[in-house]
Amino acid sequence: MKFLQLLKLIFLFFILLISINYLHFNFYEVNVVLFSSILDVFIAVLITILIVNKVKFFRVNFSNFEIFQSLVIIVLLGYAFAITVPTIIDRSLSFYILEKIQERGGGMKINSFENLFKSEYMIDHRLVDIRLTEQLESGSIIVNKDCVKLTEKGQSLVIFSQFYRKYFLPKNRLLMGEYSDYLIRNNLNKINSYEYNDACS
Numbered sequence: 001m002k003f004l005q006l007l008k009l010i011f012l013f014f015i016l017l018i019s020i021n022y023l024h025f026n027f028y029e030v031n032v033v034l035f036s037s038i039l040d041v042f043i044a045v046l047i048t049i050l051i052v053n054k055v056k057f058f059r060v061n062f063s064n065f066e067i068f069q070s071l072v073i074i075v076l077l078g079y080a081f082a083i084t085v086p087t088i089i090d091r092s093l094s095f096y097i098l099e100k101i102q103e104r105g106g107g108m109k110i111n112s113f114e115n116l117f118k119s120e121y122m123i124d125h126r127l128v129d130i131r132l133t134e135q136l137e138s139g140s141i142i143v144n145k146d147c148v149k150l151t152e153k154g155q156s157l158v159i160f161s162q163f164y165r166k167y168f169l170p171k172n173r174l175l176m177g178e179y180s181d182y183l184i185r186n187n188l189n190k191i192n193s194y195e196y197n198d199a200c201s
Contacts, residue, residue, distance in 0.1 A: 005060045006070055012051065012058055013074045017044035017081065025086070032137045033090045034082060041078030048074065091130075096121060147200035 021040045030036045049071075052058045062070060089095055100116060101108045108116075121127065132148065135141040140154035150158065165184055172179040 002060075002062065002066070005062070006073070008058065009048070009052065009060060009070055010074060010077065013044055013048045013078065014081075016047050016051075017041060017078055020044050020047075021086065032134045034087045034134075035137065037082035037086050038079065041075065041082055044078060045071070045075060091125075093121070096125070149200075 017040060020043050021037060024030065024036060024040055052060060060067070060070070097113070100120070132141070132143075135154070136143065138153075139151055140157055141148050141150055143149075169184055171181045171184065173181070173183060175182065
């Protein structure tokens with residue numbers, strides 16, 4: 001019985017979340033897809049709590065601990081939705097590749113992909129603008145005149161990402177039929193061995 005009540009609660013939450021997310025993205029300004037989706041999750045959680053308290057049909061016969069567990073479950077489900085649906089579809093290169101193959105009738109020459117990324121992907125997705133906006137909104141960078149600089153938060157994120165990349169990302173990753181550590185080795189080698197002519201201070 002309680003399991004069915006939990007399912008009813010989850011169903012209500014997702015109906016609210018999808019409705020709120022649709023209205024937010026179609027009729028209001030969105031700064032960053034991920035952050036806005038997470039905001040929608042918390043709005044949906046609050047409305048779910050209000051409806052459960054006020055509408056008899058959705059009331060649950062849970063102990064305080066079970067109510068807490070249910071809230072944790074719907075927040076985690078909402079967070080999973082925010083990351084795996086709007087955010088991934090918005091920024092996924094994999095989805096972009098599939099869409100571009102479909103545009104060409106379902107097939108595309110393999111040697112055309114590099115030019116696709118250079119001539120279409122950056123423009124179609126305004127990739128630089130979107131990513132810089134995300135980092136500005138998250139407080140990881142600041143823009144001083146024409147110079148983009150890391151904040152302390154940005155420096156900490158870079159240290160964490162380099163550590164994680166070095167020790168926890170796959171050392172033998174399949175790349176077009178061959179297992180290689182190229183992605184890790186190439187990125188980490190650039191840190192100390194490259195001299196850049198576009199640095200600023």
